[in-house]
Structures are given as structure tokens and as C-alpha cells.
Amino acid sequence: MASTDFRLRYPLRVRWAEVDKQGVVFNGHYLTYCDIAITEYMRDIGLRYPEELLALGSDLYVRKATLDYHAGAQYDDELLICARTASLGRTSLRFLVEIVRAASPDDVLIEGELIYVNVDPATKKSSPWPLRLRDLILGYERVAPEQR
Amino acid sequence: MASTDFRLRYPLRVRWAEVDKQGVVFNGHYLTYCDIAITEYMRDIGLRYPEELLALGSDLYVRKATLDYHAGAQYDDELLICARTASLGRTSLRFLVEIVRAASPDDVLIEGELIYVNVDPATKKSSPWPLRLRDLILGYERVAPEQR
Amino acid sequence: MASTDFRLRYPLRVRWAEVDKQGVVFNGHYLTYCDIAITEYMRDIGLRYPEELLALGSDLYVRKATLDYHAGAQYDDELLICARTASLGRTSLRFLVEIVRAASPDDVLIEGELIYVNVDPATKKSSPWPLRLRDLILGYERVAPEQR
Amino acid sequence: MASTDFRLRYPLRVRWAEVDKQGVVFNGHYLTYCDIAITEYMRDIGLRYPEELLALGSDLYVRKATLDYHAGAQYDDELLICARTASLGRTSLRFLVEIVRAASPDDVLIEGELIYVNVDPATKKSSPWPLRLRDLILGYERVAPEQR
Numbered sequence: 001m002a003s004t005d006f007r008l009r010y011p012l013r014v015r016w017a018e019v020d021k022q023g024v025v026f027n028g029h030y031l032t033y034c035d036i037a038i039t040e041y042m043r044d045i046g047l048r049y050p051e052e053l054l055a056l057g058s059d060l061y062v063r064k065a066t067l068d069y070h071a072g073a074q075y076d077d078e079l080l081i082c083a084r085t086a087s088l089g090r091t092s093l094r095f096l097v098e099i100v101r102a103a104s105p106d107d108v109l110i111e112g113e114l115i116y117v118n119v120d121p122a123t124k125k126s127s128p129w130p131l132r133l134r135d136l137i138l139g140y141e142r143v144a145p146e147q148r
Numbered sequence: 149m150a151s152t153d154f155r156l157r158y159p160l161r162v163r164w165a166e167v168d169k170q171g172v173v174f175n176g177h178y179l180t181y182c183d184i185a186i187t188e189y190m191r192d193i194g195l196r197y198p199e200e201l202l203a204l205g206s207d208l209y210v211r212k213a214t215l216d217y218h219a220g221a222q223y224d225d226e227l228l229i230c231a232r233t234a235s236l237g238r239t240s241l242r243f244l245v246e247i248v249r250a251a252s253p254d255d256v257l258i259e260g261e262l263i264y265v266n267v268d269p270a271t272k273k274s275s276p277w278p279l280r281l282r283d284l285i286l287g288y289e290r291v292a293p294e295q296r
Numbered sequence: 297m298a299s300t301d302f303r304l305r306y307p308l309r310v311r312w313a314e315v316d317k318q319g320v321v322f323n324g325h326y327l328t329y330c331d332i333a334i335t336e337y338m339r340d341i342g343l344r345y346p347e348e349l350l351a352l353g354s355d356l357y358v359r360k361a362t363l364d365y366h367a368g369a370q371y372d373d374e375l376l377i378c379a380r381t382a383s384l385g386r387t388s389l390r391f392l393v394e395i396v397r398a399a400s401p402d403d404v405l406i407e408g409e410l411i412y413v414n415v416d417p418a419t420k421k422s423s424p425w426p427l428r429l430r431d432l433i434l435g436y437e438r439v440a441p442e443q444r
Numbered sequence: 445m446a447s448t449d450f451r452l453r454y455p456l457r458v459r460w461a462e463v464d465k466q467g468v469v470f471n472g473h474y475l476t477y478c479d480i481a482i483t484e485y486m487r488d489i490g491l492r493y494p495e496e497l498l499a500l501g502s503d504l505y506v507r508k509a510t511l512d513y514h515a516g517a518q519y520d521d522e523l524l525i526c527a528r529t530a531s532l533g534r535t536s537l538r539f540l541v542e543i544v545r546a547a548s549p550d551d552v553l554i555e556g557e558l559i560y561v562n563v564d565p566a567t568k569k570s571s572p573w574p575l576r577l578r579d580l581i582l583g584y585e586r587v588a589p590e591q592r
Contacts, residue, residue, distance in 0.1 A: 016483060017322045017476045021371060026313045027210045028179030032461045035176065039460060062175045066214045075317060164335060165328045165470045169519060174461045180313045187312060223465060323506045327472030358471045362510045
């Protein structure tokens with residue numbers, strides 16, 4: 001998928017502290033980048049995390065994370081963290097992230113897939129997405145909802 | 149799989165700096181824990197990473213990482229990072245990690261699967277495992293090799 | 297000061313993720329090591345942080361931190377994080393940390409000084425140390441209290 | 445000193461992974477922010493770290509770091525990392541950092557002082573600043589050089 005197909009393309013510069021002896025970003029830090037992506041995604045659709053989600057009776061928990069490493073980002077690289085909701089279930093969503101260099105956006109360095117589940121802050125159990133959050137995501141992505 | 153089925157069970161205490169506002173270890177830090185596991189695994193089979201691997205003409209790169217989050221570890225928890233090689237291909241290996249609390253080792257908090265590929269340090273391309281590394285892993289795990 | 301003059305000498309192995317392109321631990325991570333030291337120090341004197349401090353009406357905040365870098369720790373180094381309370385004021389304490397390699401404890405890699413202040417968890421203002429905490433520290437260190 | 449007195453005022457948003465259970469940025473991460481400041485400072489005066497410094501026969505090592513914590517930054521805060529060279533010695537420089545919220549730049553959250561020393565990459569010993577680097581800093585800051 002081309003990076004231009006993502007509405008969210010968040011710029012981020014690789015920090016010195018994130019790069020290891022092999023000269024590339026340590027593999028775990030890409031999950032920090034993915035976490036920045038979900039924060040900015042929520043802001044972009046119109047909700048400030050976590051206050052405005054909590055006010056809707058919603059919190060987000062990661063249930064599963066998968067990273068495919070194609071090439072490593074290097075110190076001082078200007079990256080684009082591209083992200084979108086690929087599918088929206090009743091209580092979970094599948095969030096896709098592609099990390100590219102701003103200067104060569106067709107070469108995907110890292111692909112990430114995160115499964116987030118909606119959790120009721122009171123009961124700490126999974127629960128259906130608040131309608132407003134669902135509408136905001138569907139409107140932003142123009143994707144059809146799934147049942148699962 | 150029971151944590152006692154892993155030969156490597158490395159103790160690790162959760163640091164304050166690793167815990168987020170939700171009171172649990174930030175999701176990305178578990179990849180740091182998995183990375184500690186591969187270091188200790190190599191030491192346990194008899195090779196010091198990276199010097200002794202490099203001396204064999206081998207370096208390890210992560211190609212894919214998958215984490216399943218069942219429950220979060222908390223500040224000051226004493227964990228066991230359990231790890232084993234689940235299968236050994238011609239140029240890659242599948243490394244499984246289970247993270248449990250030392251006090252309740254039957255409750256798996258986090259499951260990790262990492263695909264490592266053997267890379268020739270000179271060419272930076274994937275290459276077959278050095279025989280000695282292969283023998284050390286097979287002897288340690290007593291698993292049959294696969295072809296792939 | 298010799299590392300053997302510290303009662304707390306906590307062993308810690310340098311992680312891959314903590315080492316930068318220069319091949320040494322990134323300068324900020326030593327504050328994580330110092331933070332581990334205060335946790336273990338409290339445990340060693342007989343209080344589990346933060347529950348048992350909070351139960352005494354006390355929380356710890358860092359007001360000032362100073363690090364002197366003499367030499368860098370490297371990947372897989374076995375370190376000793378040595379720490380002691382150097383002086384105990386009415387509402388603050390001066391905590392000294394020396395980081396050495398276990399194999400050469402006379403060469404100090406890093407010296408740290410942290411000023412912690414006692415904070416009342418209810419008012420979030422500085423307040424005198426709980427007597428019990430004061431007694432535990434003075435008994436552990438056998439130092440004379442200061443007035444300040 | 446007012447934040448407007450710094451030529452470098454680099455915007456940075458606090459990440460979820462940087463905030464601890466007390467709801468504020470973990471104390472060690474401010475050294476990561478200071479490290480970002482020196483990178484951006486070098487870029488701003490006209491040198492890309494580390495390539496262009498290394499090409500001048502120069503590398504930077506931190507010798508001492510001091511942080512004063514006045515108040516904690518919180519998740520999603522928009523910060524300004526303000527930095528300047530306060531004095532320039534023969535082989536070292538004193539780098540001052542002030543961290544403020546963009547929305548209330550008069551309230552300094554964190555003050556940092558870092559002593560960097562110029563190191564000859566070949567000998568790994570301290571050596572006088574390259575003339576070009578010295579001129580760039582003096583021109584940028586319009587400060588008088590010191591002897592030390």
C-alpha cells in the first residue's frame with residue numbers, strides 16, 4: 001500500500017538515544033512510534049486521548065502487536081509514521097502502521113499491525129465501541145464496518 | 149506451554165521507568181525484555197553475543213516480532229522471561245518467549261514470537277546458520293531441525 | 297570513595313537497547329540506573345516503594361540530579377550500582393551513586409548525586425521525613441542527621 | 445532567563461511511553477530531550493551531527509549533566525526545548541537547556557546544564573574545538589569566548 005493512501009502521515013525524526021550499536025533504531029522502539037501514531041490518529045479524527053475517550057466511557061488496550069522489519073531507520077532520519085484503521089469490529093480495531101523515510105516514501109521500512117480493544121474504564125472489560133468514536137473513525141476512513 | 153518447559157527462565161524485575169500511567173509496563177518494553185532473552189539464551193547455549201557469533205561469521209537480525217498481551221506486568225514485579233527456539237530453519241529461527249510472574253508462573257502475561265535471521269556480517273545478506281551455532285541450539289533444545 | 301564503602305551494591309547487566317552508536321550506554325540511561333538504586337535502597341532498609349512509603353504519608357520526588365561521566369559502560373557489562381544516603385535533612389536527602397564494573401570496582405565510571413525531597417502525598421508539598429523512614433536510613437547508614 | 449532569550453526553541457510533544465505512574469515524564473528522559481537539543485543546535489548553527497563534526501576532526505562527549513526539576517511535564521504536553529551555549533572554553537562548552545510548556549513559556553519546568561568536551565575521534569582525547577565550529581557557535585550566540 002502506498003504511503004499516500006494513509007490520511008495520517010506523522011513526521012518524526014529518529015533520536016540518537018533510539019539507535020543501537022548496529023546503527024539502526026532498536027527493534028522495540030518502533031512500538032513507541034506506533035503508539036505515537038494512535039495518539040495522533042485520535043487527535044486527527046477529533047478526540048484527545050485519553051481524556052475525551054474516557055469521557056465516552058472508553059479506553060484502549062493493545063491485545064496484539066506485530067512488526068515486520070524490512071529495513072532499519074537510522075539516526076536523524078526524517079520518518080513518516082503512516083497509520084489507518086483497517087477494520088473496525090464490535091469491540092476491537094485493527095490498526096495498520098507503515099514507517100517510511102520522508103525522502104523515499106515508497107520504501108516501507110517497517111510494517112506494524114496492532115489490535116486494540118475497547119475497554120470499559122469502570123469494569124476493565126472489553127465492551128462495544130462508543131457510537132461517537134465509531135462514527136468518527138468510519139467518517140475519517142470511509143471504511144465499511146465489519147461484524148466480529 | 150508451561151513455563152517449566154523452557155530451559156531459559158531469566159529473572160527480571162520491572163523498573164519504575166518502564167511503567168506507564170495505566171500502571172503497567174508500556175507495551176513496547178516487552179520487546180526489550182525479549183531482546184534480553186536472546187542475549188541470555190546465547191550465553192546459556194555457550195556463545196557470547198555478539199563477539200562469538202561474529203567470530204563464526206554470523207549476526208542476528210529480527211525480521212518479525214509478534215506480541216500477545218494477556219495481562220500487564222506492574223512496577224516491581226519479579227518476572228521470569230522464559231524463552232526457547234521453537235524451530236530452526238536453514239537461515240532463520242523462530243524464538244518463543246513467555247513472560248510470567250515468578251510468583252505465579254502458570255499465568256502467562258505476554259507471549260512473544262520473534263523470527264531471527266542469520267546475516268553474514270560481511271555481505272549483510274541472509275546466510276545459513278554456522279554449523280556450530282546450529283549444533284549448540286539443537287543440543288540445548290533437543291529439537292529436530294527443519295528444512296525451510 | 298571505594299565501592300566497598302557502600303552497603304548497597306546492586307548488580308545490573310547493561311542491555312543492548314541501552315547502548316548507542318558510540319558503543320556506550322546513552323547518557324540519560326544512567327538516571328534509570330540511579331532510579332533502580334533508590335528502589336533497591338528502600339527495599340534494603342526495609343520499605344517497599346511506593347506502598348510502604350505512601351502508608352507513612354511520604355512520597356519521593358527528585359529535585360536535582362547531577363551525573364559525572366568518567367567512562368562509559370558497554371553492552372553486556374556487569375555493573376554494580378553502589379548507593380548511599382550522604383546526608384539527611386529535615387525534608388530532603390542527598391543520595392550518592394557510584395557505578396562501577398563488577399570486575400574492576402575501583403574504577404568509577406559514573407558518579408551521581410540526587411536530591412530527593414519528601415512530599416506529602418495529600419498536599420503535594422514538601423514535609424519532614426516520617427520518623428520511621430528517618431530512623432531506618434540513619435540505622436542503615438549509621439550517619440549523623442543534619443539540620444537543614 | 446526568559447525562554448525568548450534562546451535562539452533555539454525546539455518544539456516537542458511528550459510521548460505516552462515517557463510518562464510514569466506519577467503522571468509526569470520520568471526524570472531520566474529529560475536527558476533525552478537535552479540530547480535532542482544538542483542535535484538541533486548543531487543543525488541550527490549549520491553542522492549536521494555527527495558527520496560534519498567528525499569531518500572537522502571533532503566529536504562531542506558529555507562530561508557532566510545537571511538537571512533541576514521545578515515541575516513535571518505531562519502526557520501530550522507541547523514543550524519547547526530551549527538551549528544555548530553559555531560559555532565556550534578551549535576544549536569544552538557549557539550548554540544550558542530550559543524546558544517549558546509552549547502555552548506558558550515563562551514557567552520553567554526543567555533546567556539543564558551539560559558540559560560537553562570536544563574529543564579527537566582518532567585519539568579519543570580532549571582537544572581544542574575546531575576553529576570552524578568555534579566560529580559558528582560564537583556567530584550564532586554572539587558570545588565572547590572564554591579561556592579555560
